[in-house]
Amino acid sequence: MDTTRIGLAPDAELTLSPRVRSWLRRRSWRADDWTAAQLAALKGERTVSVVIPARDEEETVGQIVRTIRTALMEEDQLVDDVLVVDSRSQDDTARVAAEAGARVVAQDAVLRPLPGMHGKGEALWKGLAATSGDLVVFVDGDLYDFTAGYVIGLLGPLLTDPGVDYVKGFYHRPLVNGSHTDADGGGRVTELVARPLLNMYWPDLAGFVQPLAGEYAGRRDVLESIPFVTHYGVEVAHLIDLLRWRGLDALAQVDLGMRTHRHQSTQALGRMAGQIMLTVMDRLDRSGRLAAQEAPSTLLAQFRRAAGGVDRELVVTDLAVQERPPLRTVRPPRPPG
Numbered sequence: 001m002d003t004t005r006i007g008l009a010p011d012a013e014l015t016l017s018p019r020v021r022s023w024l025r026r027r028s029w030r031a032d033d034w035t036a037a038q039l040a041a042l043k044g045e046r047t048v049s050v051v052i053p054a055r056d057e058e059e060t061v062g063q064i065v066r067t068i069r070t071a072l073m074e075e076d077q078l079v080d081d082v083l084v085v086d087s088r089s090q091d092d093t094a095r096v097a098a099e100a101g102a103r104v105v106a107q108d109a110v111l112r113p114l115p116g117m118h119g120k121g122e123a124l125w126k127g128l129a130a131t132s133g134d135l136v137v138f139v140d141g142d143l144y145d146f147t148a149g150y151v152i153g154l155l156g157p158l159l160t161d162p163g164v165d166y167v168k169g170f171y172h173r174p175l176v177n178g179s180h181t182d183a184d185g186g187g188r189v190t191e192l193v194a195r196p197l198l199n200m201y202w203p204d205l206a207g208f209v210q211p212l213a214g215e216y217a218g219r220r221d222v223l224e225s226i227p228f229v230t231h232y233g234v235e236v237a238h239l240i241d242l243l244r245w246r247g248l249d250a251l252a253q254v255d256l257g258m259r260t261h262r263h264q265s266t267q268a269l270g271r272m273a274g275q276i277m278l279t280v281m282d283r284l285d286r287s288g289r290l291a292a293q294e295a296p297s298t299l300l301a302q303f304r305r306a307a308g309g310v311d312r313e314l315v316v317t318d319l320a321v322q323e324r325p326p327l328r329t330v331r332p333p334r335p336p337g
């Protein structure tokens, strides 16, 4: 049931494909569509693990763990295990997480005979390996406004619809820079790299409001059946691989409201963007599309904050470009001098 209120911008001349529009209506929810008590009752024998990848997150990881423990393990028994994967932190992340009540594992101590790999994707994969929940929820460790609703919303579709395998969160993402806040400036790599590429080559994924969201959940049997790209390509690869393997209807998204987190530098995001582009090119190569046999879609779906009964409005732009031939083919080169 689409309760997220995503409307089409009044001046829109283009829209999404009928398949994606239908998906957007049927596979988009809001975190407050469920309560922890309702889902805890629905859970039955199924178990839930929360995995928090954390590199140098001593300032924020403790509050996230305490919120999960208090609301979702003590008040309502929705979550069975919360694990923090200490991803080679140089600060007190491990101690802070343990004191808050999390299990903590060092990324390189999991599946030790294997040589350690690097980055966020490695931390997530090791977290999957070090947990056993039938359902697994991934939550970044650098969130400032995390609420239990994030976990409740992500689990809602998985506990109520057997056809859903994987759920992404979405939210408004302010960019907080000291005393200045840009209300929708966050998600810079999403807006500048991931969303355009996904719209060009996998337009069925155009309905994801936050394709790189660090908060998502899935069924263990599915998560253990897909690769995890190391570093920051992990999220974009999940969507591409799952679309191909399980189909669009196995994917869903939930409105979690607002998300503020520790922002990386532009340079760090440049590296993240490069990893994401390499991941995308790898997926194109695997599907034989790198030779650009098939022209990419030129339509770009974007979502902007709106008023008047909708939380956000969809704007689709045709990015098609034309090309002038070399000037020298239109007029003879100018004589020197």
Ligand SMILES: O=c1ccn([C@@H]2O[C@H](COP(=O)(O)OP(=O)(O)O)[C@@H](O)[C@H]2O)c(=O)[nH]1
Pocket: 052, 053, 054, 055, 056, 057, 085, 087, 118, 119, 120, 123, 139, 140, 141, 142, 214, 261, 262, 263, 264
């Ligand atoms: O090698 C890494 C890189 C990142 N992270 C964690 O993954 C989450 C998201 O990473 P980050 O905040 O760097 O990405 P951003 O949210 O800025 O895109 C955070 O909890 C990081 O501590 C990690 O565990 N290992």
Ligand SMILES: O=C(O)[C@@H](COP(=O)(O)O)O[C@H]1O[C@H](CO)[C@@H](O)[C@H](O)[C@H]1O
Pocket: 120, 140, 173, 175, 185, 186, 187, 188, 189, 190, 191, 212, 213, 214, 215, 232, 233, 234, 235, 236, 262, 263, 264, 269, 272
């Ligand atoms: O969405 C994005 O553009 C980046 C950067 O966000 P900001 O511009 O710092 O708000 O953050 C996400 O991307 C990473 C790569 O997929 C994820 O690992 C992060 O969890 C997510 O926050």
